[in-house]
Amino acid sequence: MAIYGKESICLLFGDIVFYCSAHMLGIETANRGLIMITKPKTVVIVGAGIVGLSAAFHLAEKGVERIVIVDKGKVGDGSSIRAGGIVTMLQDNESAIRARSRSLDIFERFSSILPGYTFHQVGCLNLMREQDFVNSTTLREIQTSLGARIEVLRGSEIQQKFPDIHTTDEDFGVLDLRGGYSEPHRYIPALLAKVRELGVEVRENQALVEFTMAGEVVTGVITRGRRSNEPETSTDVTKTIKADAVICTVNSWANHVLSGVGFNIPMKNFIHERFVTKRFPTQPILPAINDNVKDGYVRPTDDNRLLLGTSAHNPDEFVIPHPDFTFSDLQPDPRSLTHLKEHFTNRVPLLQRTEWDYHRVGLISFAMDSNPVIGPVPGLGNFYIGVNFHSGGFGYNPVAGLLLSEYVVNGKTSVDVDSFLPDRFACVDTESYQSMPLKHHDILQKRH
Template sequence: MRSSYDCVIIGGGVSGLAIAYELAKRGYRDVAVLEESYLGSGSTGRCGSGIRAQFTSADQIVLLRESEAIWEHLSEELEYDVHFKACGYLFLWDTPELVDKARQNVAFQNRYGVMSRIIDRQEAKEICPSLNTDSFLAGQWYDKDGMAFPFDTVTGYARAARRQGVDIMTSTRVFEIETTAAHTFTVHTTQGNIETKNVVNAAGPEARGIAAMLNVDLPYRLDKHQIMATEPLEQFLGPMLVKGALYYLQTHRGNVVGGTDTGDQNATDVDSTFEFLTKFAKEATEIVPRLAGVKLMRQWAGYYVMSPDAHPVLGPVDEVPGFFQANGYSGHGFMMGPIVGRLLAEYIADGKPSIDIDHYNFRRFARGELLTEKAVIG
C-alpha cells in the first residue's frame, strides 16, 4: 500500500465511491478509498433501491431532482448497467386529511420542478393494475422517481474510478486518525499508515466513530430497519408503492423488495424477525392481493443513520480543515449518492460546489439552524 495520497475516502459504499469517481473525472486522481470489508457491505448493500424526489423540504427536493438527472444517464456514464429504471413512486393516501396534505406537498414540489401530481384510484390502477383500489382514496405520483440496483451501482462507480487511477482497498479498516502540525492527517489502517491532506468520512453507520477520532461529535442515532425480498416473479408491479411506513418495488430481476416499520427501531442488533415478516405480508397483500402465497427468498436489516433534522451532513468541518463529511443520510443515502459524489468532488477539487450545500454543514447543529423533512419512509 502507498504511504501518501492527496485524498483518503473512508467507506466503500455508494457515497465514497461516487465521490472518488467524480474526483477522478475532474483530474483529481491521487485518491484512495479504504473499505474495511467488501464494497457495498454497509448500508448500500442493504437498502431498498428506491430513488425519489418527492420530499417535503426544498433542500431535499432540489438535491434529489439533480440526483435523478444523473441517475437517468448513469449507466452510460459509468459504462456499466446500474439498472436504473424510472418506474415512478406511487404514494397511497387513505384519509381525506392525508390527501389534503398530499395536495399541499405536490404544489410545493411542483414549485421546484418536481412535477408530482395527485391521481384518482382509476389512474392509479392504470399505472399499477394489481392494486386493490379499496385500500386507498387517492395516489400521489411522480414518474421520474425510480430504482437502481445497489451492488451494480457500487461496482459501476468502483470500476470507473479505478479506470481513472483511483486506488480502492478492501479489507482495510481505519482505526485511528491523527492530525499533524502541518495540517495534514495520518490515517492508521490495518494495512499501514497513509499521510494525506484530505479525509472524507463516508463511513455510513460508522461515520460517528470516524468523526470522533478527530474529536468531532456527529449527533447521530442509528435506527434499525428490516427489509425482505421475495422469489423472482414475472414483471407485474410497475412503480414503487408506499403506504405509511410500508414500501416495496419489483427489481429488474423480478424480486419484490420492501419493508415496513416494526417498532424495533431502537434495537442495537440487525436481526430479522418473524413479526416483521407477518406485518409486511399483511400490509403488502392488502394493497396488492396478488402477492398472497408468494415465497420469501431473503430478509435482512440495517441502519438508517438519523441526523437530528433527517438531512445529511455534507462538506467540510470548520474546526478540522481538510476533513469532509458525507454521511447522516437518514435513510436516503442511496438515492443521493450521485449528486453527493458530484458536489463533494467539486468542493474538494475546486473549492466550490455547483449547488450551494452550506446549509448541510455540520455547524448547523451547534447554531440550532435545523432543516425540516417529514417524508422519511420505513
C-alpha cells in the same frame, strides 16, 4: 496552499504549517470549517459504500491525481448492498428536492455510462391519506417549481394505471415520473469498476484507526487490516496514507469514526429490513411505491420479483456497540415479515400466492433533523463528511458524491444545500441527545 477557518488562516508549505489570525489579516472567513482553496493532489475516502464510491467518481472526473478509498470490510457491505434502491425527488424541503433532482440527472447519466447498470425509471408512487395529501399542497408546488414532474392519482385511478396495486377511495397517490429504482447488486459493481478504470485505488479490509493531524488540519489516515488479496490469516498491517483532503463516508458508524477528531453528530440508528419474493412468471405491473398508509415500501425487481421493506416492526434505536461492528452481526427480526404480510397482501394481491426468497437487515442513520450531513467539518482543515442519509442514501448517493467533490476541489457547491452542513448542530447538546433513548417515531419520519 491556504486554508481558512472561523478564526485562523492556515498556510501549508510542503509539510510545514503556519497559523495566523484571520482577523489580523483582515480576511472574512466562513463559519463552517476550514475551506481548501487549491486543488488537492491526494484525497483519501474512508468508507466504500455508494457515497464513498460516488465521491471517488466525481473527484476523478475533476482531475484529482490520486484517490484512495479504504473500507474496514468489503465494498458496499454496509447499508449499500442492503438498500431497496428506491429513488424519488419528492422530498420535504428545498435542499433535499434540489439535491435529489441532481441525483436523478446523474442516475440517468450513469445508466448510459456504467456497463451492467440500468436506472429503472418506472416512476415512484407516494401513497397517502387525503389529509396528508391536502396538507402537502404547498410542498407539491415547491417540488414542481424545482423540476419535479408529477401526476396525481386517486383511488381507482391508481389501480387502473397499475393493475397489480389494490387501492381504495381513501388512497391518494402522487407519482414522481422521474423516480424509480436501481438494483444495488448491479449498481455497486458497476460504479466500482468505473472508479477503478478511472485510476481510483480501493483498499478493502483496511479499517481507519486514526487520523493524522497538523494542528487543526487533517493530514492523512492510519489504517489497520489484512494485507489486500491475502487470506484472512495473514498478518495485520498498519499503513499511513498522507492526504491533502480526507472525506469520511461511514454513515451509521459516523460517531465512532469522528470521535477520533473530537466531532460528534446528534444522530440515531435504526434497524431496517427488506425482503424479496421468488420470481413471478411475468413482470408485476407497478412502480416503486413509498406507502405511507401501510408504513413500508414495495417495488418490482429487474427479474420479475417484488421487493418490500419496513422499519415499522422495531421502533427502538440501535446503538453500534464498537467500531468493528458489521451488519452481519444483526439478526433478522421475525416481526418484520409478519408486518409486511399483514399490511401489503391487501395492497399487492400477488403476494397472496408468493414464496419469499431472501432477506437483508441493515441500519438506517438519522441526524437529529433527519437531513443528511454533508460538507466540511467545522474547526478542522481538509476534512469533510457525508453521512446520516436516513432511509434515502441510495437516492442521495450520486449527488452526495458530487457535493463532496465540489467542497474538496472548489470550496463551494453547485447545488444550494447549506441546510446539510455539519456546522448546523453547533448549538446542540450532542452528548445529551446521544444519551436519550429515542424511538423511530420520535424522529421526523422520512421514507426514500
